[in-house]
């Protein structure tokens with residue numbers, strides 16, 4: 066059975082005017098975002114702009130101070146923990162400890178929202194697990210200790226765990242961070258091909274252009290641009306939001322916008338809070 070067959074459907078996500086503050090600092094300030102069923106939506110923006118905070122609010126490890134998060138029209142906060150986990154699977158940025166579990170055991174944990182806590186794994190669970198391991202290139206890692214894996218291998222195991230959860234919304238925070246270029250491309254193609262609704266934080270704007278249907282740009286906790294990659298990825302946006310010079314063209318083979326970064330103009334002063342060019 067493929068993970069595509071296992072999927073419960075694709076969710077409609079609506080984030081409406083969500084704010085989140087720590088002490089008196091607004092990390093998210095009235096963020097509104099939508100992802101339609103089956104859409105792959107990218108969240109981009111400079112370091113510290115609020116991407117991880119937003120994703121955590123969506124997958125439920127943070128509760129927004131204001132605003133609403135709706136899954137297929139239902140308040141996410143009102144869903145039970147297990148029901149939310151049946152609908153939303155997350156691949157967080159930092160893999161926490163594997164508690165000395167094997168990769169197969171870590172991946173199997175993704176089935177738990179679908180089971181009673183005393184229920185043993187069934188043959189069907191095993192099929193989900195094998196299919197997810199295979200699709201993420203993790204079959205050969207299955208009996209390895211999770212804590213002993215490289216960053217990229219851990220990332221792939223966590224994606225496999227999210228797949229066996231059979232979510233209708235998949236939330237991935239910098240999923241390509243530790244991956245070599247082949248796995249970056251394979252992983253994003255896999256995620257896009259699942260048919261789930263996908264929300265991804267990405268730093269690589271060329272990958273975002275190629276794999277996302279729409280993008281939201283965060284800056285200082287606010288959405289400052291949104292639209293198709295063609296609409297959002299402009300030299301003007303890169304200068305304004307990231308403080309970099311860039312040229313954007315349409316790739317002759319893929320047809321996607323392609324960003325080429327230029328060295329900083331020595332005549333222009335560095336942006337406040339940014340590392341100056343050496």
Ligand SMILES: Nc1ncnc2c1ncn2[C@@H]1O[C@H](COP(=O)(O)OP(=O)(O)OP(=O)(O)O)[C@@H](O)[C@H]1O
Nearest residue numbers: 087090092110111112113114115116117118119266
């Ligand atoms: N618990 C916290 N207490 C105080 N500040 C926090 C806390 N969590 C996050 N922040 C701050 O909130 C801002 C947004 O953080 P967040 O991790 O959401 O950004 P990001 O866009 O994901 O960044 P990056 O691209 O570096 O991963 C940052 O300035 C961060 O330092």
